[in-house]
Amino acid sequence: MTETGGERPLRADARRNREQILAAARDAFVELGPAAPLEEIARRAGTGIATLYRRFPDRAALIRSVVLDAFERTVAVIDEALTEEKDPFGALVHYMHGVLDVRIAAVIPSLLGEIPFDDEELEALSRAAVSPIEKLIAEAHEAGTLRADVTFGDVGMMIVRLSRPLPGSFPRELNDQLAHRHLDLLVHGLRGDSASKPDLHGPAITMADLREMRPELPE
């Protein structure tokens, strides 16, 4: 994946390190933002800083690879959503949950702001991720299962809001669960009066829980 085929194949250890750097970069960008120190990324990847620079000449190259990878995963999620759900609304919700698991969605907008976007591969993948969702939204509108006034922007921005880690250094797993829980809430609304509301995913956090978690280090 994310292979821009041309070059000589990497040695096995080099390829492994490259993947680990990419994964570490994904996490670091989500948690620390697009300016995350490259040294921190190398540290998380368990490699030296030189190895990172050897593989990615500069921050832009690293960002580009991360974004490309994220788009690829997103496209895969879309395919899955379209395959597994027949009705458009269900597929849209399935997609949103799936994208939360890609995690990086939160920072794609900022990452894109950091690199030149006149890039064919990037644009192609971006289109491949956007247009099926626009189609899905239109179909759900037509079927009347999605609020008529909900736009593509709303969907995208809510995904961003939900996939950003909450400030205050919760454990990562909790953060992920809460994202799904809160997506459920968004889908079904807060009201208790309307009929069939399926159970929420994820843990219910009370004020007492929050207090207990207080002795936490800064974000």
Added chain:
Amino acid sequence: MTETGGERPLRADARRNREQILAAARDAFVELGPAAPLEEIARRAGTGIATLYRRFPDRAALIRSVVLDAFERTVAVIDEALTEEKDPFGALVHYMHGVLDVRIAAVIPSLLGEIPFDDEELEALSRAAVSPIEKLIAEAHEAGTLRADVTFGDVGMMIVRLSRPLPGSFPRELNDQLAHRHLDLLVHGLRGDSASKPDLHGPAITMADLREMRPELPE
């Protein structure tokens, strides 16, 4: 407001500068996080860096004042919500919209992680902001107007999610409007089938709009 009464009163210009620094700090913390450069805050306030240091000996003192001020505003919002809305669910929603306007909610958790919390004034205000909301949630649960499985944590965390500025440097005003729009969405849910859904606040952003805004600087 936020007067810890003891000291000699400030000269008029000093008081004005103090308020401006506090306001600038609030904005900077929201946009840049709790590690926002103090020089940047002074710049936004239109004062010299020395003036900031004269009024707030260190970052912790500044953060403390910002948090205190935010809690005070939050308490005021709660009072308003309780006064103007008779039913608990309505009051809760009113409160959530009001808190979005306080803006700083997004970073209170991180800010609190940066300063010692064994502070009577802080704790008192915190309690004054928390317990009415817990009560409201309980009442709305009883009335059946709020989903039974929605907790205090859900409400607080959704406020945080909604009040954080979206990445990618949208104009501030747009960000604020979108926060309210997306809160509406949360309250009513995405589905289009159930009956009475009031109009959403704020602008509907399409993919085309987003593309148009692309030539944006990094966050």
Added chain:
DNA sequence: CGTATATGGAGGATCTCTCTCCGTATATCG
């Protein structure tokens, strides 16, 4: 108008991050 109070910004100290160099280690192939 005198004086206590307040101001701004230059600049040294410190910290953080970037990026390269080079001696050492490991994969791969015959």
Added chain:
DNA sequence: CGATATACGGAGAGAGATCCTCCATATACG
């Protein structure tokens, strides 16, 4: 099992950002 191309890690110089103090000047207020 070598031989060799490939890859590795980490030190450390350099650049830049941020902190924080000092002091000559300005302003509010009695």
